[in-house]
Amino acid sequence: MSPQLFFxxxxxxxxxxxxxxxxxxxxxxxxxxIELMLSSxxxxxxxxxxxxxxxxxxxxxxxxIAVIAAxxxxxxxxxxxxxxxxxxxxxxxxxxxxxxxxxx
Amino acid sequence: xxxxxxxxxxxxxxLGGSIAMISNKQTLFSAFGFLVAMIGLAGMFxxxxxxxxxxxxxxxxxxxxxxxxxxxxxxxxxxxxxxxDEPHKYKWILFSSFLVLPFTLLMYKSTTALYxxxxxxxxISSKVVGKLLFSEWVLPFEIVSILLLAAMVGAVVIARKExxxxxxxxxxxxx
Amino acid sequence: xxxxxxxxxxxxxxxxxxxxxxxxxxxxxxxYTLIGVGIPAISTVLSFxxxxxxxxxxxxxxxxxxxxxxxxxxNIEIAFMADRLSVVMISFITFIGTLIHIYAAGYxxxxxxxxxxxxxFNLFMGSMLLLVLADNPIMMFVGWELVGLxxxxxxxxxHKESSNITAANKAFILNRVGDFGFIMAISxxxxxxxxxxxxxxxxKANISMIDHETLTLIGILLFVGAMGKSAQIxxxxxLPDAMAGPTPVSALIHAATMVTAGVYMVAxxxxxxxxxxxxxLFIASIGAASALFAAIIASYQSDIKKxxxxxxxxxxxxxxxxxxxxxxxxxxxxxxxxxxxxxxxFMGAGAVIIALxxxxxxxxxxxxxxxxxxxxxxxFIATLAIxxxxxxAGFFSxxxxxxxxxxxxxxxxxxxxxxxxxxxAFYMFRLxxxxxxxxxxxxxxxxxxxxxxxxxxxxxxxxxxxxGFLGANEAYGGNSWINTFLALPDRALNISHxxxxxxxxxxxxxxxxxxxxxxxxxxxxxxxxxxDSLFRKVVIHKFYIDEIYGFFILKPLLVLSDxxxxxxxxxxxxxxxxxxxxxxxxxxxxxNRLQNGKVRYYALYILIGVSVMSYYLILKxxxxx
Numbered sequence: 079m080s081p082q083l084f085f086x087x088x089x090x091x092x093x094x095x096x097x098x099x100x101x102x103x104x105x106x107x108x109x110x111x112i113e114l115m116l117s118s119x120x121x122x123x124x125x126x127x128x129x130x131x132x133x134x135x136x137x138x139x140x141x142x143i144a145v146i147a148a149x150x151x152x153x154x155x156x157x158x159x160x161x162x163x164x165x166x167x168x169x170x171x172x173x174x175x176x177x178x179x180x181x182x
Numbered sequence: 183x184x185x186x187x188x189x190x191x192x193x194x195x196x197l198g199g200s201i202a203m204i205s206n207k208q209t210l211f212s213a214f215g216f217l218v219a220m221i222g223l224a225g226m227f228x229x230x231x232x233x234x235x236x237x238x239x240x241x242x243x244x245x246x247x248x249x250x251x252x253x254x255x256x257x258x259x260x261x262x263x264x265x266x267d268e269p270h271k272y273k274w275i276l277f278s279s280f281l282v283l284p285f286t287l288l289m290y291k292s293t294t295a296l297y298x299x300x301x302x303x304x305x306i307s308s309k310v311v312g313k314l315l316f317s318e319w320v321l322p323f324e325i326v327s328i329l330l331l332a333a334m335v336g337a338v339v340i341a342r343k344e345x346x347x348x349x350x351x352x353x354x355x356x357x
Numbered sequence: 358x359x360x361x362x363x364x365x366x367x368x369x370x371x372x373x374x375x376x377x378x379x380x381x382x383x384x385x386x387x388x389y390t391l392i393g394v395g396i397p398a399i400s401t402v403l404s405f406x407x408x409x410x411x412x413x414x415x416x417x418x419x420x421x422x423x424x425x426x427x428x429x430x431x432n433i434e435i436a437f438m439a440d441r442l443s444v445v446m447i448s449f450i451t452f453i454g455t456l457i458h459i460y461a462a463g464y465x466x467x468x469x470x471x472x473x474x475x476x477x478f479n480l481f482m483g484s485m486l487l488l489v490l491a492d493n494p495i496m497m498f499v500g501w502e503l504v505g506l507x508x509x510x511x512x513x514x515x516h517k518e519s520s521n522i523t524a525a526n527k528a529f530i531l532n533r534v535g536d537f538g539f540i541m542a543i544s545x546x547x548x549x550x551x552x553x554x555x556x557x558x559x560x561k562a563n564i565s566m567i568d569h570e571t572l573t574l575i576g577i578l579l580f581v582g583a584m585g586k587s588a589q590i591x592x593x594x595x596l597p598d599a600m601a602g603p604t605p606v607s608a609l610i611h612a613a614t615m616v617t618a619g620v621y622m623v624a625x626x627x628x629x630x631x632x633x634x635x636x637x638l639f640i641a642s643i644g645a646a647s648a649l650f651a652a653i654i655a656s657y658q659s660d661i662k663k664x665x666x667x668x669x670x671x672x673x674x675x676x677x678x679x680x681x682x683x684x685x686x687x688x689x690x691x692x693x694x695x696x697x698x699x700x701x702x703f704m705g706a707g708a709v710i711i712a713l714x715x716x717x718x719x720x721x722x723x724x725x726x727x728x729x730x731x732x733x734x735x736x737f738i739a740t741l742a743i744x745x746x747x748x749x750a751g752f753f754s755x756x757x758x759x760x761x762x763x764x765x766x767x768x769x770x771x772x773x774x775x776x777x778x779x780x781x782a783f784y785m786f787r788l789x790x791x792x793x794x795x796x797x798x799x800x801x802x803x804x805x806x807x808x809x810x811x812x813x814x815x816x817x818x819x820x821x822x823x824x825g826f827l828g829a830n831e832a833y834g835g836n837s838w839i840n841t842f843l844a845l846p847d848r849a850l851n852i853s854h855x856x857x858x859x860x861x862x863x864x865x866x867x868x869x870x871x872x873x874x875x876x877x878x879x880x881x882x883x884x885x886x887x888x889d890s891l892f893r894k895v896v897i898h899k900f901y902i903d904e905i906y907g908f909f910i911l912k913p914l915l916v917l918s919d920x921x922x923x924x925x926x927x928x929x930x931x932x933x934x935x936x937x938x939x940x941x942x943x944x945x946x947x948x949n950r951l952q953n954g955k956v957r958y959y960a961l962y963i964l965i966g967v968s969v970m971s972y973y974l975i976l977k978x979x980x981x982x
Contacts (some may be wrong), residue, residue: 079185081300085293087193091200091219094284095277096233098204100961101274104280106209106255108957110216113247114200117223120239122293124230131301131311132613137319140311143235143242144326148233148333150247154254155341162343169957172332281964327438 084125090120104168183204213252231305266352359420359437362403366483369396370476393475394458401451412696436492446489456813461605463809472870481507493556494543505532512602524598531595535585539846541580561628576636583619588670591790600662613696623680632844643682645773648674652780657896661706663858679758683848686840687757690828694750698742701817705736711801720885726795732791733817740789742821744782744868750825764850791877
């Protein structure tokens with residue numbers, strides 16, 4: 079068993095997360111793609127921890143899991159709030175960032 | 183031999199789960215895919231001799247995060263009509279995967295160029311983690327705990343229903 | 358001191374202009390007259406002083422004001438040079454100029470633009486003196502241009518009539534066409550000299566540096582400038598129209614001084630023209646053709662000033678004939694005598710016009726010899742002078758020119774010149790007899806003429822009668838004083854006294870013949886020329902030259918301008934810009950659609966960027982190998 083396999087897996091997982099982030103409109107899928115990306119980084123950290131023989135990598139991964147938990151709480155709370163006001167979980171619905179087109 | 187076969191199984195779980203997650207229309211099915219992927223990840227951690235991390239992953243990521251998201255999904259309970267319609271979903275996925283390909287390649291190549299083999303070490307048990315957590319990594323540990331507190335408070339504030347303003351408005355309208 | 362001659366008129370023009378602009382309505386008659394006439398008088402005195410100095414045998418006087426341009430080899434100073442040629446020119450320019458200024462004080466008295474007139478008039482004086490006293494071709498060109506400008510300002514003086522402005526424009530534009538040749542000549546001269554100084558004296562010294570073809574080209578191009586300024590064929594059409602200006606303007610500018618600038622220029626560049634006698638022959642031919650052409654047209658004209666304008670063109674033709682054939686002194690001498698009698702003729706004509714309350718058609722005048730006795734006598738003297746009757750001035754100068762033509766065996770030119778001499782006598786006496794002798798028409802009481810207008814006439818009549826002797830040949834008892842004084846590189850002529858007497862006699866005979874013919878036809882009853890035959894019709898319409906120019910030159914230009922303005926400009930240039938604007942708008946719409954506020958798309962854009970960079974890195978880092 080060599081680290082290359084783990085590296086490959088982590089890269090692929092990250093890409094899948096990225097693809098999901100860009101392609102889907104559903105807010106929940108968006109959230110889960112982000113989680114997937116974070117988890118792939120965790121995997122990478124754990125691999126390095128074993129490669130270098132240092133337990134610190136594991137500790138960092140642990141702390142990251144804690145952050146994931148915090149983020150979950152906030153994201154889901156926001157989703158609930160948004161759904162209450164707008165009755166939709168479509169991320170394309172929220173386009174106030176753009177300027178209104180002027181009549182040329 | 184054994185390890186590689188275990189790795190293969192776990193990898194299949196993870197990949198299958200994630201792909202299912204990003205390509206399903208129903209939200210709950212995506213959540214199930216995500217669940218499978220997280221469990222696979224926990225197995226991976228165990229394979230990498232980070233036992234405490236594996237347990238923590240199951241407890242937090244699976245037990246808390248996934249469960250919580252499923253709860254929220256069910257609370258929101260969007261009917262099929264209210265779900266966003268994504269006509270070109272597969273086209274988008276294909277296009278983005280094509281875009282992301284070189285990045286993946288780059289990441290893989292850069293990491294493999296660095297390290298070619300595992301070093302031999304004993305498994306990272308909770309004892310080791312505990313020691314490190316309270317000696318070398320105590321500052322991040324404390325900060326993360328504050329972060330968790332803030333997140334909790336924030337979540338409560340964001341998600342609560344705004345009754346008081348509506349009551350005030352009603353009381354003003356009456357007289 | 359020398360520069361004062363030029364600076365004083367400019368200064369007075371400036372002062373009068375500023376004062377005039379201060380209050381256009383106020384009549385400061387005394388102020389303007391004092392300065393306007395006094396300054397040219399001072400210039401006259403100064404010119405005579407320098408003339409006497411040079412008469413006493415001194416070297417040419419130089420005076421440099423300051424360095425104007427200094428770029429590498431191109432060094433131009435504002436400098437003046439008074440050598441014998443310039444001193445002769447400035448003497449009669451300032452003298453006759455002052456007399457005409459005095460005359461103008463009387464002529465323009467009633468006009469409300471009195472101050473403006475004298476400002477322009479003095480500007481002209483300064484410019485002409487600058488032209489003549491210039492030390493180098495560039496300064497001469499500055500004077501040349503300024504003279505053209507003054508001419509424009511003065512022709513269009515009665516600016517309320519739009520036809521006057523058109524005439525002024527015509528003069529200026531035709532002048533400009535000539536100036537194009539002039540500028541090219543100066544530039545060629547400068548380039549060929551390759552940085553060895555650019556004053557007249559240094560050019561004269563270095564003339565051998567330039568090869569013959571370039572010299573020929575320079576000579577021709579310089580003459581193109583002269584064609585415009587001195588109204589020779591083909592650039593003459595502005596001169597008759599220029600008579601729209603006040604009569605003093607016609608007298609000074611278009612008779613005595615400005616139009617002779619071309620002749621002066623050829624004489625100044627005599628060191629070039631002696632090397633290229635073929636160009637000289639070309640100049641002489643143009644001169645002869647112009648002389649004859651103008652004489653024919655003048656014989657059928659009815660406006661008194663137009664007759665005199667064509668007469669000027671004709672006499673200028675004589676001058677060019679002289680300088681073209683290498684007789685530079687004779688040409689300058691004819692300039693000198695012509696200034697006297699032509700100025701006198703114009704001033705007399707002006708007196709008649711004023712007396713008859715601005716009537717200019719000679720067939721509406723008649724029998725004035727009793728009422729305007731002084732004018733009659735002086736104009737009679739001038740007409741005799743121009744017809745070449747001895748002992749008046751015109752005889753000696755015209756005779757010298759025709760003798761040159763005969764002696765250098767250009768018999769065609771000689772015969773054209775003689776024929777023109779007869780025609781000159783004819784049309785000039787036609788004018789005199791019609792105005793003063795023939796049947797008077799019904800008219801009102803004559804306007805009185807002030808002394809300021811009549812005194813100069815007398816002085817100039819005296820001059821017309823006597824100055825001829827300054828240049829009389831040995832055959833007639835003179836010693837060609839002016840030729841020796843000018844010391845220009847004239848061609849040597851071999852001609853016996855007998856031939857000279859014969860030719861002189863022929864000239865006198867032709868003159869008397871013309872006079873007699875005019876007497877017979879016009880002294881008793883003068884009739885305006887009618888358009889009976891085709892020949893008459895063509896000549897009365899001045900050979901339709903103006904119409905030809907209009908059709909072949911102006912019309913295509915106007916069509917082209919129209920095309921450019923209506924088609925090319927809006928469609929092509931503006932169209933190109935509109936195309937740009939359209940492109941920008943389309944691009945803007947496209948970019949607008951990219952910025953749709955959806956975060957997902959923004960993430961995609963980031964991904965695209967990262968992807969491109971990754972592709973690039975993969976290629977560069979040769980990760981695949």
